[in-house]
Amino acid sequence: MKKYMIHLNSRRCIACHGCEVHCKANKNLPVGPFLCTIHCTPLQKVGGVPKTEITFSHCRHCEDPLCVPACPTNAMIQRDDGIVYVDAEKCIGCMACQKACPWEIPVQNPDTDKAVKCDMCMDRLDAGLKPACVTKCTTHALKLVTLECA
Amino acid sequence: MKKSVYSMCGMCTVRCPIRVESEDNQVTWIEGNPHLLAGALCAKGTAGIALLNDSQRPQQPLIRAGARGSGRWREATWDEALDYVADKLKAIKNQYGPESVVLSSRGGPWQGMYKAFIHAFGSPNYTNHDCTCGRNTHHASLSINGVGRKGFAYDIKNAKHLVLFGRDMFSALRIAENNQTLDMLEKGGRLTYVDVRQTMTGAKATRFFQVRPGTDYALALGVIHEVIKREYYDKGFIAQYVTGFEELCDFIEQYTPAWTAKQCGIKEKDLLAFVDEIGEDRPSVIFHPGWNLARYQDSFYASRAMHILNVLMGNIEMKGGLFIPKGASDCGKAGIRSIDCGKPDIRRGDGVGWKYNHFDKGPGLAHLFFENMLKEDPYPIKAWIAMRHDLCSGMPDPQAQKLALDKCDLLVSIDTNYSEFGWYSDVILPESTYLERDTPIVQQKGLKPRLSLRRKAVEPKYDTKANWEIFTELAARLDLEETFPFKSIEELWAWQLEPTGYTIADFEEKGFVELSDKDIFYDRDKLDGKFGTPSGKIEIVSEKLDQAGLVSLKPFEAPPAPEKGMLRLIYGKVAVHTQGHTTNNPMLSELMPTNTAWINTRQAKKLGVETGDLVEISSSDHSYNATVEALVTDHVHPEAVFVYHGFGKEIPRQTRSLHAGVSDQKLMIGKLDDWDQAGGGINLCQVFVHVKKSIRNTKRRVEL
Missing domain, CATH: 2.40.40.20 (Barwin-like endoglucanases)
Structure with a gap:
């Protein structure tokens, strides 16, 4: 059921934070919410070179999402391809989804007062394109992975 | 209406190629040009949308209404502001002569246009920001190779080892270069990084030297010592193209690995292991000669040492090494025309070209104006026009700068943003953002040279103008139409392209015109004439430096330690x-x-x-x-x-x-x-x- 994943090749990632901004600009988000983040661990010497581990985090698009049943207006929807998204028309901004999510992924958009979260840029996927963060990754470190059943 | 244009980013001076989508005059998407960058763009590139929509940038011409720097402005029309500037410039020209006007810019591919304006006006005083950036590297390259710092480019992708002295490339972000470096690392290449602190570049490195501040030159000398001692240099290349090698061998004798390790605060065994790697990886070892090396009193010599290391590798004009960037003539094609005007035969106000003969006369040295301005020597400077150059943020001690700028009757800032200089100026002429302006066509040299340009994605949001419009309209008021005769950008593009046979329509498909479909390398055995030194060879010992009373091989002097507290x-x-x-x-x-x-x-x-x-x-x-x-x-x-x-x-x-x-x-x-x-x-x-x-x-x- 889950069809897509975004994978970070951390060897190529230079933590330029481009993905965070590409995402925000594509979703037209104001100051405040971020739908994906880059995190660097504190520098630690490995073989004489201070190194950092870089991780990319965004909505995990759970197989069995807790946010979907928590939504009182059925605004949180899971598509057949596993993408979990907010139907802004139905969302009333109660943020029950955020409380239900173990990682508090959905955030409130201060411009609309509605919940907003990563939807894998499903409009772009449906148009045959890749998510904004993947398309514009400065070093091509982010990849869209399509999962297949064995 | 939806629209897509190819253009060039303007968020930093790398000017990455981009594709911009817009709808109803709003930018909706910016990505790296898919033909060149496969979509890649950095955070700054995408934040161009925020720049465009930012209300905290000048929205119409402003004329100072209070004291300088007080932040009291009156809004003006373009005619009013341009008349104001032109009238002041005419009065200054009449009273003090045209040379009393300085024009500074950031530099870059369109600086010829700014230079042409001030030259046509009658002043030799064009300058740029490079005294706080690449001048040491540029002059180091000129003294050794006879060509400026852009006289060589780097084929990093095919190199086996890239050595960076404080060149924090994964923070400076040249997207194409960054991807080349990561490709090289993926293929098993090595990256050695030298800095006083750890950076993202150092975090990606295979070897990192955290050196004492001001000891890059010592480290480079130690490496040269070991490379020569172990004969890890290209004897054939040196015999064919290089002079001064024997002097270098004598000079370098004293700079042993033990001495180097002590000066730099590193371990001798690490230095020796690094040289082992050079031995394995040569000749495909690129020593980047530095970018912003306006840092220490010996940065010029440190850059020379890095250039010398490349020469020792013999890595010039080869895959995985340094190459000479090629232009239209290398492709058997005619080049574009560009707006130009010869420099008036008047001594520069910064002393470059008459007091200081060993420097490149092109942009001179901006910081050398200030003292001369205070002394009115060789003549008074009465106006400073800053074309997107924020002297007060870029150069040291803005208060000292302002003492000199107070000698001016006119300070003009042409910029998309308010700058610290602009805030102190008399007139702000707001430039349209790069997403709202067209620019003249430029040639981008490389292994595969291209013609490129910036195209506006949307109409200006505020009452702003493109730089070529500002200069053309000022030129019309100052009777300089001979240099700036063009009434529209289309007319200018057609004139630029006329000798080439291309038309502006040729840029539609990819946003650029490729002048060659394959990499062009010169014959490495026939590089004579490519080095613009007096002898035509790569000169480790430079006569030009001798004449200026400077040594070519300067002994290292340890930098002072900070005082207590x-x-x-x-x-x-x-x-x-x-x-x-x-x-x-x-x-x-x-x-x-x-x-x-x-x-x-x-x-x-x-x-x-x-x-x-x-x-x-x-x-x-x-x-x-x-x-x-x-x-x-x-x-x-x-x-x-x-x-x-x-x-x-x-x-x-x-x-x-x-x-x-x-x-x-x-x-x-x-x-x-x-x-x-x-x-x-x-x-x-x-x-x-x-x-x-x-x-x-x-x-x-x-x-x-």
């Missing part, structure tokens, strides 16, 4: 900002609204400071102070305090960046005159500052 101020770049240009950008200021002070763990302990504590940084004379958070880390040298450049701005209309963080330039009191006599760059890292824990760390609470 002081640290050496080191600045650098971050991937999400372009110096001071973007600190007020709504999207980028959200990522990084201020800077911090990096202090070594050992020093911090002495100061009683932990990460997150506020520290007070003061200039040597205490005339400038700022309070910022400390970042305590092992990964900055104990003698240094590091800050990111571009913060500490004092422009009230830029509310996001107002007083955010500390300004390195404002800490550099008296440092406008501390410059490299050999290379011309300002010594931006020869500044000591007071650092102490701030009293503002109190946990007590008095307010209700």
Whole structure:
């Protein structure tokens, strides 16, 4: 059921934070919410070179999402391809989804007062394109992975 | 209506190729040009949308209404503002002569147009920001190779080893170069990084040397010593193209690995292991000769040493090495025309070309104007036009600059943003953002040279103009139509392209015109004539330097240690900002609204400071102070305090960046005159500052 994943090749990632901004600009988000983040661990010497581990985090698009049943207006929807998204028309901004999510992924958009979260840029996927963060990754470190059943 | 155009990014001076989508005159999407960058773009590139929509940029011409720097402006029409500037310029020309006007810019591919304007006006005084950037590297390259720093480019992708002395490329972000470097690493290549602190570039490196500040030159000398001792150099290349090798061998004898390790504060065995790697990887070892090396009193010589290491590798004009960038003539094609005007035969106001004969006359050296302005020697300077050049953020000691600028009757800022110089100026002529303006066509040299240009994606949001329009309209008011005859950009493009046989329609498909479909390399056995030195060879010992009373091979002098209670101020770049240009950008200021002070763990302990504590940084004379958070880390040298450049701005209309963080330039009191006599760059890292824990760390609470 889950069809897509975004994978970070951390060897190529230079933590330029481009993905965070590409995402925000594509979703037209104001100051405040971020739908994906880059995190660097504190520098630690490995073989004489201070190194950092870089991780990319965004909505995990759970197989069995807790946010979907928590939504009182059925605004949180899971598509057949596993993408979990907010139907802004139905969302009333109660943020029950955020409380239900173990990682508090959905955030409130201060411009609309509605919940907003990563939807894998499903409009772009449906148009045959890749998510904004993947398309514009400065070093091509982010990849869209399509999962297949064995 | 939906629209897609190819253009060039303008968020930093790398000018990456982009594709921009818009709908109903709103930019909806920016990505790296898919034909060249496969979509890749950095945070700054995407934040162009925020720049475009930012209401905190000048929205119409402004004429000063209060005292300079008071921030009192009156809004003016373009006709009014341009008439005002033109009338002042005419009056200055009549009273003091045309040479009393200086025009400075950032530099870049369109600087020919700005230069042509001031030359046509009658002044030789065109200058740019390079005295705070690449002049030392440029002059180092000229002295050895006879060509400037852009006379060579680097085939990093095919190299086996890239060596970077403080060139923090994964923060400076040239997207194509960054991807080449990562490709090289993926293929098993090596990256050695040298700096006084750890950076993202160093974190990707296979070897890292954290050196004592001001010892890059010592390290390079130690490497040269070992490379020569072990005969890891290309004897054939040196015999064919190089002079001065014997002198180098004699000179380098004293700089042993043990001496080097002691000077730099590194381990001798690490240095020897590094040279082992060079032995394995040569000749495909690229020693990057530095970018912004306006740092120490010996940065020019440090850059020369890096150039010499490339020469020893014999890596010139080969795959995985350095190559000479090719242009239209190398493809058997005619080049484009560009707006141009010869330099008037008048001595420059900065002394370059008559007092200082070993420097490139092109842009001279901006910082050398100030003292001459105060002394009115060789003549008074009465106007300064800054074309997107923020002298007051870029050069040391803005208060000292302002004393000289006060001698001027006219200060003009042409910029998309308010700048610290603009805020002090008399007139702000607001330039349209790069998303709202067309530009003349430029040639981009390389292994596969291209013609490229910037196309406007949307119409200007505010009452702003493109730079070519501003200069053309000023030129019309000053009777300079001969140099600026074009009434529209289409007319200008057609004239530029006429000799080439191309038309503007040829740029539609990809956003550029490729002049060659394959990489062009010259025959490595026939490079005679490619080096513009007096002898036509690569000169390790330069006669031109001798004539200027400078040595070619300069003994290393250890830099002084900071006095008690002081640290050496080191600045650098971050991937999400372009110096001071973007600190007020709504999207980028959200990522990084201020800077911090990096202090070594050992020093911090002495100061009683932990990460997150506020520290007070003061200039040597205490005339400038700022309070910022400390970042305590092992990964900055104990003698240094590091800050990111571009913060500490004092422009009230830029509310996001107002007083955010500390300004390195404002800490550099008296440092406008501390410059490299050999290379011309300002010594931006020869500044000591007071650092102490701030009293503002109190946990007590008095307010209700």
